[in-house]
Amino acid sequence: MEKTPIRDLKQHVGEVVKLQGWLQTLRDQKSMQFLILRDRTGLVQIAHWKKGNPELAELISTLGTESALTVTGKVVENEVVRLGGIEVQLESLVVENKAEIPLPFDPFAETLPDQDYRLDWRFLDLRRERNRLIFEVQTTLEAAMREYWLENGFIEMHSPKIMGAPSESGAELFSLKYFDTTAYLAQSPQFYKQMAMAAGYEKVFEIGPVFRADPSFTSRHMTEFTGVDFEISWIDSHEDVMSFAERWLAHVYKRVQEKHGEAIKAVFNVDLQVPELPFPRLTMAEAYQILKDQGYKLPPERKGDLDPGAERALGAYVKEKTGNDFVFVKDWPFTVRPFYHMLHEDNPTLTKSFDLLGRGLEITTGAQREHRYEVLKNQALEKGLTLPPIQNYLNYFRYGCPPHGGLGLGLSRLLMVILDLPNIREAVYLFRGPNRLEP
RNA sequence: GGGGGCGUGGUGUAGUGGUCGAACAUGUGGCCCUGUCAAGGCCAAGAUCGCGGGUUCAAAUCCCGUCGCUCCCGCCA
Incomplete structure (x- = not known):
């Protein structure tokens, strides 16, 4: 017999069906047993008249909640049943895998343990509908990203995560033993996607793991995360990158809204709206003026940069003024940007770069890249880098590399913004x- | 790396110098119970109050150290 998803039971009234799922609740009474069975699609009550099968009743009495079961029974309508007015009259039950008693914690209890404890037992925590929805949304989100890229002629890349030389800063790299030498885990596909520009691929994207050896203890940092990157050629400026990015994100929101809008409202109480285009844009200079007017005091040592409090303040300001959750902050000083960001012709202290804030959270950094070999070398030297370790990278710009730019986005941070999650975990x-390598 | 907060039965909390022989909820075990549905009723077990040291007649409670978690800052996506 084929298994029937619990959601579809209403169409099988009067039939005997097979169900597979988890025992969420057992109400064991003198003459009746009621089992609440859960699968990915819903919950249903299974009724068992004990005298009809005393041996089975005995077995059921020993079952712990969260045991994995296969049951068969007849679907009947019953107005008395509060769970959908439907129940299954038990005919057979197989315990595929019993749940030991007691559970480390009950994922469906009214109060849940600390997040750290739940992370120790992540598979149990993931049984909650809320958590499954997060990853259903993530799946739709990535599919929508790809859909938009493919419609626009992008090529997908898979760049190596093991690198021979520290590329950008070096400070945040994990190193590992690699036969007789030392290798590093990629902290971004930055150089490799630029190589694709030099290769003439024009538009590329990659969704892949990124490693950062930052001992950061915040609600928004991880040492390994999924980076979403794209890079496009023949642009005039970083404005072209922002313009593509906002249309791309609006498409993602549209797809997520279509597919999960109702569930997101029900579970997260978030009324998901496709953001209006274009996203508001502020230059750093404008951002500073707004912060000043708002009375936000930026620490003096952060000149030219924004701290998280300033980002939240800007996000709140833009939301109030325009209703948009997103804002681009552009034209950052070269002092706080990497050497490969292109400088403005009319103001060489500023870069053609931007951050994208979502609900005041930094989710993206992007820029037009400097593609002129001599200029790029000088900028590297100005940042105090030595050229030999990056010569392979610099070579991309010696034999016909088009002007280009792109961005990197944190997948989980975008999810935080979409679902209004307080913590990236x-x-x-x-x-x-830094303190979490298991499970 | 710097700063703040927290650490009490399996889990979530209360208790902040003596009334604590540590309370409540939930879970667990047992008994009971017209079909229950956040089931209900009764009973029981379960905590050397993170760990070590100190102050005090007296410490879950105050002090010092240490470990763990957490948030903020730094850094970033």
Whole structure:
């Protein structure tokens, strides 16, 4: 017999069906047993008249909640049953895998243990509908990203995650033993996607793991996360990158809204709206003026940069003024940007770069890249880098590399913004941080 | 790396110098119960109050150290 999803039971009234799922609740009474069975699609009550099968009744009495079961029974309508007015009259039950008693914690209890404890037992925590929805949304989100890229002629890349030389800063790299030498885990596909520009691919994207050896203890940092990157050629400026990015994100929102809008409202109480285009844009200079007017005091040592409090303040300001959750902050000083960001011709202290804030959270950094070999070398030297370690990278710009730019986006951070999650540990399947390597 | 907060039965909390022989909820075990549905009723077990040291007649409670967690800052996506 084929298994029937619990959601579809209404169409099978009067039939004997096979159900497979987890025992969420057992109400064991003198003459009746009621089992609430859960699968991915819903909950249903299974009724068992004990005298009809005393041996089975005995077995059921020993079952712990969250045991994995296969049951068969007849679907009947019954107005008395509060759970959908439908129940299944038990005919057979197989315990595929019993749940030991007691459970480390009950995922369906009114009060849940600390998040850290739940992370120790992540597979149980993931049984909650809320958590499954997060990853259903993530799936739709990635599919929508790809859909938009493919419609626009992008090529997908898979760049290596093991690198021979520290590329950008070096400070945040994990190193590992690699036969007789030392290798590093990629902290971004930045150089590799630029190589694709030099290769003439024009538009590329990659969704893949990124590693950062930052001992950061915050609600929004991880040592391993999924980076979403794209890069496009023949642009005039970073404005072209922002313009593509906002249309791309609006498409993603549209797809997520279509597919999960109702569930997101029900579970997260978030009324998901496709953001209006174009996203508001502020230059850093404008951002500073707004912060000043708002009375936000930026620490003096942060000149030219924004701290998280300033980002939240800007996000709140833009939301109030325009209703948009997103805002681009552009034209950052070269002092706080990497060497490969292109400078403005009319103001060489500023870069053609931007951050994208979503609900005041930094989810993206992007820029037009400097593609002129001599200029790029000088900028590297100005940042105090030595050229030999990056010569392979620099070579991309010696034999016909088009002007280009792109961005990197944190997948889990975008999920935090979409679902209004307070902590990135919720937005990722398995969290990796300075003190978390298991499970 | 710097700063703040927290650590009490399996889990979530209360208790902040003596009334604590540590309370409540939930879970667990047992008994009872016209079909229950956040089931209900009765009973029981379960905590050397993170760990170590100190102050005090007296410490879950105050102090010091340590470990763990957490949030903020730094850094970033």
